[in-house]
Structures are given as structure tokens and as C-alpha cells.
Amino acid sequence: MxxxxxxxxxxxxxxxxxxxxxxxxxxxxxxxxxxxxxxxxxxxxxxxxxxxxxxxxxxxxxxxxxxxxxxxxxxxxxxxxxxxxxxxxxxKEARKGVVEFLLLNHPLDCPICDQAGECHLQDLSYEHGSSKTRTDFERRTYNKIDIGEKIQLHMTRCILCYRCVKVANQITDGRVHGVMNRGDHSEISTYVEQAIDNDFSGNVIDVCPVGALTDKTFRFKSRVWFTKPMLANRSCDKCCGKVNLWYKGEEVLRVTGRKDQWGEVEEFICNTCRFDKKNTSDWTIEGPTPVDRHSVISANHYEVLTKPSVIHLNDIKPLPLKEGNKI
Amino acid sequence: MGKKLLLEHDHVPGIQGYDVYRKNGGYASVEKAIKTMSPEALVEEVKKSGLRGRGGAGFPTGMKWSFLAKPEGVPRYLVCNADESEPGTFKDRYLMSRIPHILVEGMIASSFALGVNKAFIYIRGEYYYIVNILEKAIEEAYANGWLGTNILGTGYNLDLYVQVGAGAYICGEETALLESLEGKRGNPRIKPPFPAIAGLYGCPTVVNNVETLASVVPVINMGGDAYAQIGIGKSTGTKLISASGHINKPGVYEIEMGITVEDFIYSDEYCGGILNGKKLKAVVAGGSSVPVLPADKILNLANGEKRLMSYESLSDGGFGGGTMLGSGGFIVMDETTSIVENLFTFARFYHHESCGQCSPCREGTAWMEKILHKIVDGHGTMADIDLLWEIQAKIEGNTICPLGDAAAWPVASAIRHFRSEFEEYVSNPSGVKKNKHYDSVHNNVNV
The missing domain is CATH 3.10.20.740 (Ubiquitin-like (UB roll))
Structure with missing residues (x-):
């Protein structure tokens, strides 16, 4: 110890x-x-x-x-x-510098990014960054590419955290994507535009801290703060089957793994659960997902309103005045 | 003439071949080491010699060797770092192409001292022609019984391989080199664990520079104590210096550590003074990544004494007033040189070579290059100079490997010592261009 x-x-x-x-x-x-x-x-x-x-x-x-x-x-x-x-x-000084470096080439296209609202980079820059940029150079951009049928990669937003590469190495068989090139030209890509075709490939979406890897079945469907997360499970022969369902009205817009306090998924889920089971009837609903009250997702949802207590005017008594105290 | 240990027989015709090398006392150190000494005694001897790593960091070699973990049943490796890519440094190239056998000899003796049975030379891709030279030397060593099984009848086995890199500066960093040697992308590893514990294929590994391993030969031949007599203070022995820039005699010089910088630049034995009798402006003393120093600071210490060519004396004054011996890439700049443009060249290099793993280096090196480009082009502002200073401060020390530091130090020192020149580029860009204060075409107009 x-x-x-x-x-x-x-x-x-x-x-x-x-x-x-x-x-x-x-x-x-x-x-x-x-x-x-x-x-x-x-x-x-x-x-x-x-x-x-x-x-x-x-x-x-x-x-x-x-x-x-x-x-x-x-x-x-x-x-x-x-x-x-x-x-x-x-x-604090170094961290401010790191945030500045991470945002240097980040497009800050949060208004059209699906990750907005649950983006770690947003939180980080809000807490530790500066409110304005000091660069006036053009930011680097890439074309969006589809890696696999259900996943889209928008490299422009990527901060090269290597998480998705580690997922592909450790969770799935046969990694077909990785980091190409060097320095600030580095990019996540598949070898010769290969498609990622694997039962657990969808997890790269969950681990991506920014909006570089997004779920194509969810893209532009809704802002996350308009959806309600629900804990749900089903018996799945490939994975644990424990997920978050994101509802908008009656409709399940997307399925993700359950995330803990630190924004990490508790258990990885398979692509069948993630992409193909989008009916309430596929799932056993456990109840609403606890959402941190600081999260933008908690806005408008699940707020437990405390009833204002009834106040009788007669019960209000003036505070005792101490000697010497003036109002 | 100063004492020469590595390049002693450099002038002998045919020294590249085994026969001539052997006649001139070659492989005596291996004979002495394997036949008469124990591995522990050898490490002790290297410790006594005070030999320090010649690749740039100057870490005591004996100490590095003694850190090597020795678990039972796990192979150990020795890797020679011949990925010499620091701009301004070309000593290893010279040594390997002229006297390849001294490296082979040094590696055999070192491998024996470390109990290594497989050793590798990782050489940079651009040195493809040296690969042939080295492989021929290794072949000759095998043929004469210095490599292979049962060396000199002692039962000691050693195999030596040459591996060619693919031309990345970052692979000169020891853990990136090991990754590359394993066949992976050359990204530096996060330390700890250090290579002495888990290096190549997860086994204990020592990575040494070419010159360091070659220096083991004289250390064994003359004994550690005698070697420690050469040089000054904790900078023992001789050092190869790659002198380049505005000097009359650029080239590789073997110096005894402790001669003055002034001597080295102006004496006829070494650089032979500044080209065309011009004035000295600045010196980058140890390869592009060390701080640049203006003439008065490189020649003299703060207390008025002459600065010496040694690890301690060159770094005297800390980062504010000193520099480093580094890998010995001695770049001399005369009064016509533009520090800003020189810095832009360096910044471009580090931007190009950053591996892109950690964010400060990946984004910072690119940003610094862009700002310098802007200043050189005449579109800079005074705020850019301050911004440049702040960026380098945010990179330095916050990265995985020393490449971030290497990119930050030249920027910091150039602004520290030559701020007025940056301001001139900003305030009067057309004047700088029109008056041709500085030759922008790398100053070789008169060469």
C-alpha cells in the first residue's frame, strides 16, 4: 500500500x-x-x-x-x-496550453456536431481553456470518410487520442484502421479505404472523446439534450446487453454503452445491440439513466421539482434585532 | 596536435578492411576483454573511465550499463543507435564509413560486458551506403572468428545484425528506435519502464550511440583510469565534433575535451577561422536542438573565463546563458546570417519530424513554423514574437519524448539572445529584404 x-x-x-x-x-x-x-x-x-x-x-x-x-x-x-x-x-498553466494546442486545429463546429453536449473537449475547454484563440491560420481539414457501414469518420475534429485504435486492437479482431502519416499530418484512417467490419467496431464511437467518429444511424437526428437516456438490457449472446437507449418521444434514436462518472463505458457492447435493435420491444427497460446535474443532457429532464412549501403569513416572524445592528 | 583515440588510424589507407585494421591494433580490446576480464570488471572499467553518452544527453555510460536488469532466462539486447539525424551532426557517418570495424569491435566488447548474445545496429535509411560497409565489416568479423559461436574459444556467442530505418528523425529517440526495430510505427514509448528494464521485445536492452560504443575500445585498451585522465573534469576522453557553417575547414574533428571554443573555431588545427575573415555572430554548439549562443557568450563564460569544449563548460550559465555539447554538431554562423531564417529552417525540420503522438509537440511545432514563416515573409507582428515565446514554453517539458524540448530550445534561445532581429523583421520587413542584411540563400554565395 x-x-x-x-x-x-x-x-x-x-x-x-x-x-x-x-x-x-x-x-x-x-x-x-x-x-x-x-x-x-x-x-x-x-x-x-x-x-x-x-x-x-x-x-x-x-x-x-x-x-x-x-x-x-x-x-x-x-x-x-x-x-x-x-x-x-x-x-494550470500547462493544461491551459494543452487545451490551446488541442483546439488549435479543431473546427469548433459544435453547432453542427453530434457530439456536442456530451463532448469531452467541450467540457475541457470550458473548464481549462481560454475564451479566445490566438491563431489566425487556416485550420486543417479533411474529407469525411465512411469507415464501415454505420460509422463515419470526420478527421477534422479528431484530437488523436488513439482510443479507437486501442479498441480495434484489444476488443475487435483484425484491426484495419490506424494512424497514418506523421506530426500534424497524422490522421486516423483505414488501410486503403477498407471498411471496418466487425461485431464490436461500433465501440470506437463510444470511446471517441470528440465528434470524430459518429454513429451514422444517429447523425443529425437530434441534439443529445433533446433525447432521454434510459437504462435497458436484453439478453445478447455476443455482449453483456446492458445499454443506454436514447429516446426522443417514443422513438429510440440511438443505442450506446453505459457510461460511468468519468465518461468511460462500463462494458463494451456489440454492433447488433447498437445498430439493429431500435425498438422498445427489443429491450427490458430498467428506468431513467442517472444524469449528472451539471450535464447539459439533464436540462429539461428528470428534474425532481420540490413542491414549494405552503407558507402562512402568520408564521413569518421578524428576525430578532440585536442591539447595535441597524437595518 | 590533440590526442586521437577513435580517428587515430583514420589516415591509414585501407583501414576500412579487416586486415589493415587488425594490423593497426584492431580487435585487441576484444581479445583483452573476453580472454582476461570478467563482464563485471568491464562494466567497472567503463564506469571508472567516466565515459558519457555521445548521442546528446551525456548520460554516464557505465551507470547506464549497471542499470540493465538481469533476470534469469530472459535475453538481453544491445542496440547501437546509428540513426544520426540531428541537423548539423555527421560524426557517426564519418566514423562508420571510414573505420567500420571500430564500431563492430566496440559492440563485441560491450556485448560481452553486458552478457548480450544478440546485438543490433539500427542505422538511418539515408545511410544506405554505409549499410554495405558495415555488413562487409561484420562479414569479415564473422570470418575471422570475432562473431558467431564460441568466440576465441571461450564459449561466448554473439550475433550482430544491421537494421535499416526508414528515414525518421524520431527513430533516433531510443524507445522510438526500439519500436521501429520491432517493426512497428516509430512512436516513442512512454517511460517508465525504461529500456534497461523492458526494451526490445520487452527484454532488458541497452541503447548506445555509435561513438559511445566505439569509445569503449580505447577505454578497454588503455584502461578506465588512463582514459579518465584525458579531458577535463567529468568530461573525459575525446569527442568527435561535426563542424559546419561559415568556417574555413568544415569537417569532423576529434578533440580532447577541454580545449577552448575560441581555439576550436580559430586555430588552424581545427576550423581555421571564419570564412572570408568575417565576424562570428552565433554558434549552435551541439546540433540543431541545443540553444543558439551569440559570439561573446559562446567564447566566454559569464565570469570572463574562456568557455571550453566540454559538457560542463558549454552548459555553464544554464539555459539563459549557456548551451549544451549535445551530439557535437557545431554550427558556426557569421555576421551575415539571419537568425530568424535559420530558426525558421530548424522549426520547419521539427514540424516535419514530429511523430504526432502527443498534442503539445504535434500542434506546437506546426504552429511555431507557421508563425516563423509569417515573420520571415514580412507579415509578422510584435505580438507574434511573444506568442512564439509562449508556445515554446508550453511545449518544453510537457511532451512524451525530448523532441518537444528540442523544438522549443532553439526558439527560446533565438528570441532570448536575438530579439532585436525578430523585431527588425516585424517593423521593417522591406528594409530587411532590400538592404540584404542577411543572405537568405543559406549564405553560400561565396563558397
């Missing part, structure tokens, strides 16, 4: 835990934001650099601070480590 202190709050975690996991165990207030790390995918993380933290004390044995900011998702804790996240001005 190792004791680690993050932003002044301590926790004991098993050896081998990363700083990020430890921070998530403490709570969302100290957890660094992540764009590329995905706890369900091995070797993910380390690319986007949004989760950089400052290690002010290496460990009990070797108290020297680490010379550079480290990626918390890939750095394991040591006993006695002290980490600065939100409390460190260095981290």
Missing part, C-alpha cells in the same frame, strides 16, 4: 496504482481531466497531456520533486508521494 497526497488530500492505494486512479478514488474535485486515457483499454493514455500533474515530493524514500510535470495516467504512485493538481499554478 502506498499513501499519496493529491491537492492536500491523502489516500492509501495499492502499489501500482497510477496517480490518476488515486485521484479518482479521492473524488472528482482532484481528478485531473483526461482525453486519451481509458481505464478499460490497456496502454491507453499519455498522449493528450491534459492530465499532467506536478509531483512536489517523489516519495518517502526519495523526497526530491520530479523535474518535469508528469502524465498522471501513466505514472504510478510511490509511498509518501505528494502531487499538485488543481492547486499547482504550473499545472
Amino acid at each position: 502506498a499513501k499519496v497526497t493529491i491537492d492536500g488530500r491523502s489516500i492509501e492505494v495499492p502499489d501500482g496504482t497510477t496517480i490518476l486512479q488515486a485521484a479518482r478514488m479521492i473524488g472528482p474535485e482532484v481528478a485531473p481531466p483526461t482525453m486519451c486515457f481509458y481505464s478499460k483499454l490497456k496502454t491507453s493514455g499519455g498522449y493528450c497531456r491534459t492530465c499532467l500533474v506536478e509531483v512536489t515530493k517523489g516519495s518517502e524514500k526519495d523526497p526530491r520533486p520530479m523535474p518535469k510535470l508528469v502524465a498522471s495516467c501513466r505514472t504510478t504512485v510511490m509511498d509518501g508521494m505528494e502531487v499538485g493538481n488543481n492547486s499547482s499554478p504550473k499545472v
Whole structure:
């Protein structure tokens, strides 16, 4: 067990835990934001650099601070480590820089993007970014390509988190897409325009933090905040069958995996569940999905209105005036 | 004349071939190492010698070797980093094409010290002609019993392979090199684990530069203590310097560490002064990624003493007032050179070579190049200079591998030391172009 202190709050975690996991165990207030790390995918993380933290004390044995900011998702804790996240001005400055870099070539076409409302980059830039851009250069653009029958790739929005590549490597058989080219010319693409044809390929949509990979059966159907997520399940022979159904009125607009507090799917689902089962009769409904009240999706839905209590005028008494207090 | 250890027999005709090399004392270190010394004693000897990595970082080689994990039943690997791609550096090319056997010899001795049975030379794609030279040398070494099974009858086996890269600067970073060697996309790995624990195919691996491995030969021949006598302080031994730019005698020089920078630039033994008797403006002392220093700062330290060619002296003054020995790519610029245009060239290079894995480097290098392009074209603003400064500060130290730092340092140092020149480009772009303060065609008008 190792004791680690993050932003002044301590926790004991098993050896081998990363700083990020430890921070998530403490709570969302100290957890660094992540764009590329995905706890369900091995070797993910380390690319986007949004989760950089400052290690002010290496460990009990070797108290020297680490010379550079480290990626918390890939750095394991040591006993006695002290980490600065939100409390460190260095981290805040670096994170602001990273957000600026990520948005540098991002089209910011949120008004026409299907991901808007559940986009991690939106949240990140709202929380850590600056309100205006300092670049006046043309942003890089790509043509949209269809990878597979049901998935569309819009590379212009991609932040190269590598999550979809890891999904294809680890969840599906025979990866046919990957990162091509180098530097800022890098792009996610399939080898010679091959189609991704695989039972679990749809999961690349769920892991994509931005709107680069979208569900073609859902594209432009509705804004997410006009849909109601419902927990539902069915017995599926390929996957767990536990999903979120997104309703608009009576109609199921799309099916996704269930996401946890950190925006990661709890269990990956198969393409049959995702694309082909869009009738309420296919599913057993469990009830409304709990939505974070800060999320735009919670707006207009499930709000439990507390009834205003009846106030009798006679019960209102003036507050006692203390001597010397003037109103 | 300074002492020469690596290029001692460079002038001997036919030194590329095995017979001449052997006659001139070649493979003596392997004989000495394998027959009379234990691997532990060899590592100890290299530690004593104070030999430091010649690829750029200057990490003590003996220490690196002692970090190598030695679990039972797991193979260990030695990889020679011959992916020399730093602009301004060409020493390994010279060494490998002139005296290929010294690298083979150094690798055999080092492999024995590390208990390695398979070693690789990862060479950059552009050096395709050296591949032939190296392969011929390796063939000769096999034929004469220095490689293969049961070397010198001691039961020690070693196989040596040459692997050609595909021309990516990033593959000079050791973990990207290992990825590439495994046949994958050359992306740097996230450390830890370091290669000494999990390197090539997940096995403990040592990655050393060509010159470092070649330097193991004199270390064994003369003994660690004697080697440590050469040089100054913690910068022991000799260093190959690739001198280029506005000097009378560009080329590869083997220097004893501790000669003054002034000596190196102006003496006839080395660079022979500035071309056409012009004045020295600036020097990039260790390959394009190290900070550029103006003439007064490169020749003298802050306390008035002469700056020396050594790891410590060159980095004296930190990043504000010093630079680094780096890989020894010594680029000299005379008074006609435009620092802004020079920086634009460097920035373009780093933009082109960024692997695109982590966001600060991928987006930042491209952004810096665009801004510099704008300034060079005469459309820059004063705010662009400040923006450039801020971008480099946000890249430095926040990336997976040192390429981000390498892209940021030249920008930082150029603005720090030559800000007025940037301002001139912004405030009077037509003047800069019309007056031809600076020759823009890379200054080889008179060459």
C-alpha cells in the first residue's frame, strides 16, 4: 500500500496504482481531466497531456520533486508521494496550453456536431481553456470518410487520442484502421479505404472523446439534450446487453454503452445491440439513466421539482434585532 | 596536435578492411576483454573511465550499463543507435564509413560486458551506403572468428545484425528506435519502464550511440583510469565534433575535451577561422536542438573565463546563458546570417519530424513554423514574437519524448539572445529584404 497526497488530500492505494486512479478514488474535485486515457483499454493514455500533474515530493524514500510535470495516467504512485493538481499554478498553466494546442486545429463546429453536449473537449475547454484563440491560420481539414457501414469518420475534429485504435486492437479482431502519416499530418484512417467490419467496431464511437467518429444511424437526428437516456438490457449472446437507449418521444434514436462518472463505458457492447435493435420491444427497460446535474443532457429532464412549501403569513416572524445592528 | 583515440588510424589507407585494421591494433580490446576480464570488471572499467553518452544527453555510460536488469532466462539486447539525424551532426557517418570495424569491435566488447548474445545496429535509411560497409565489416568479423559461436574459444556467442530505418528523425529517440526495430510505427514509448528494464521485445536492452560504443575500445585498451585522465573534469576522453557553417575547414574533428571554443573555431588545427575573415555572430554548439549562443557568450563564460569544449563548460550559465555539447554538431554562423531564417529552417525540420503522438509537440511545432514563416515573409507582428515565446514554453517539458524540448530550445534561445532581429523583421520587413542584411540563400554565395 502506498499513501499519496493529491491537492492536500491523502489516500492509501495499492502499489501500482497510477496517480490518476488515486485521484479518482479521492473524488472528482482532484481528478485531473483526461482525453486519451481509458481505464478499460490497456496502454491507453499519455498522449493528450491534459492530465499532467506536478509531483512536489517523489516519495518517502526519495523526497526530491520530479523535474518535469508528469502524465498522471501513466505514472504510478510511490509511498509518501505528494502531487499538485488543481492547486499547482504550473499545472494550470500547462493544461491551459494543452487545451490551446488541442483546439488549435479543431473546427469548433459544435453547432453542427453530434457530439456536442456530451463532448469531452467541450467540457475541457470550458473548464481549462481560454475564451479566445490566438491563431489566425487556416485550420486543417479533411474529407469525411465512411469507415464501415454505420460509422463515419470526420478527421477534422479528431484530437488523436488513439482510443479507437486501442479498441480495434484489444476488443475487435483484425484491426484495419490506424494512424497514418506523421506530426500534424497524422490522421486516423483505414488501410486503403477498407471498411471496418466487425461485431464490436461500433465501440470506437463510444470511446471517441470528440465528434470524430459518429454513429451514422444517429447523425443529425437530434441534439443529445433533446433525447432521454434510459437504462435497458436484453439478453445478447455476443455482449453483456446492458445499454443506454436514447429516446426522443417514443422513438429510440440511438443505442450506446453505459457510461460511468468519468465518461468511460462500463462494458463494451456489440454492433447488433447498437445498430439493429431500435425498438422498445427489443429491450427490458430498467428506468431513467442517472444524469449528472451539471450535464447539459439533464436540462429539461428528470428534474425532481420540490413542491414549494405552503407558507402562512402568520408564521413569518421578524428576525430578532440585536442591539447595535441597524437595518 | 590533440590526442586521437577513435580517428587515430583514420589516415591509414585501407583501414576500412579487416586486415589493415587488425594490423593497426584492431580487435585487441576484444581479445583483452573476453580472454582476461570478467563482464563485471568491464562494466567497472567503463564506469571508472567516466565515459558519457555521445548521442546528446551525456548520460554516464557505465551507470547506464549497471542499470540493465538481469533476470534469469530472459535475453538481453544491445542496440547501437546509428540513426544520426540531428541537423548539423555527421560524426557517426564519418566514423562508420571510414573505420567500420571500430564500431563492430566496440559492440563485441560491450556485448560481452553486458552478457548480450544478440546485438543490433539500427542505422538511418539515408545511410544506405554505409549499410554495405558495415555488413562487409561484420562479414569479415564473422570470418575471422570475432562473431558467431564460441568466440576465441571461450564459449561466448554473439550475433550482430544491421537494421535499416526508414528515414525518421524520431527513430533516433531510443524507445522510438526500439519500436521501429520491432517493426512497428516509430512512436516513442512512454517511460517508465525504461529500456534497461523492458526494451526490445520487452527484454532488458541497452541503447548506445555509435561513438559511445566505439569509445569503449580505447577505454578497454588503455584502461578506465588512463582514459579518465584525458579531458577535463567529468568530461573525459575525446569527442568527435561535426563542424559546419561559415568556417574555413568544415569537417569532423576529434578533440580532447577541454580545449577552448575560441581555439576550436580559430586555430588552424581545427576550423581555421571564419570564412572570408568575417565576424562570428552565433554558434549552435551541439546540433540543431541545443540553444543558439551569440559570439561573446559562446567564447566566454559569464565570469570572463574562456568557455571550453566540454559538457560542463558549454552548459555553464544554464539555459539563459549557456548551451549544451549535445551530439557535437557545431554550427558556426557569421555576421551575415539571419537568425530568424535559420530558426525558421530548424522549426520547419521539427514540424516535419514530429511523430504526432502527443498534442503539445504535434500542434506546437506546426504552429511555431507557421508563425516563423509569417515573420520571415514580412507579415509578422510584435505580438507574434511573444506568442512564439509562449508556445515554446508550453511545449518544453510537457511532451512524451525530448523532441518537444528540442523544438522549443532553439526558439527560446533565438528570441532570448536575438530579439532585436525578430523585431527588425516585424517593423521593417522591406528594409530587411532590400538592404540584404542577411543572405537568405543559406549564405553560400561565396563558397
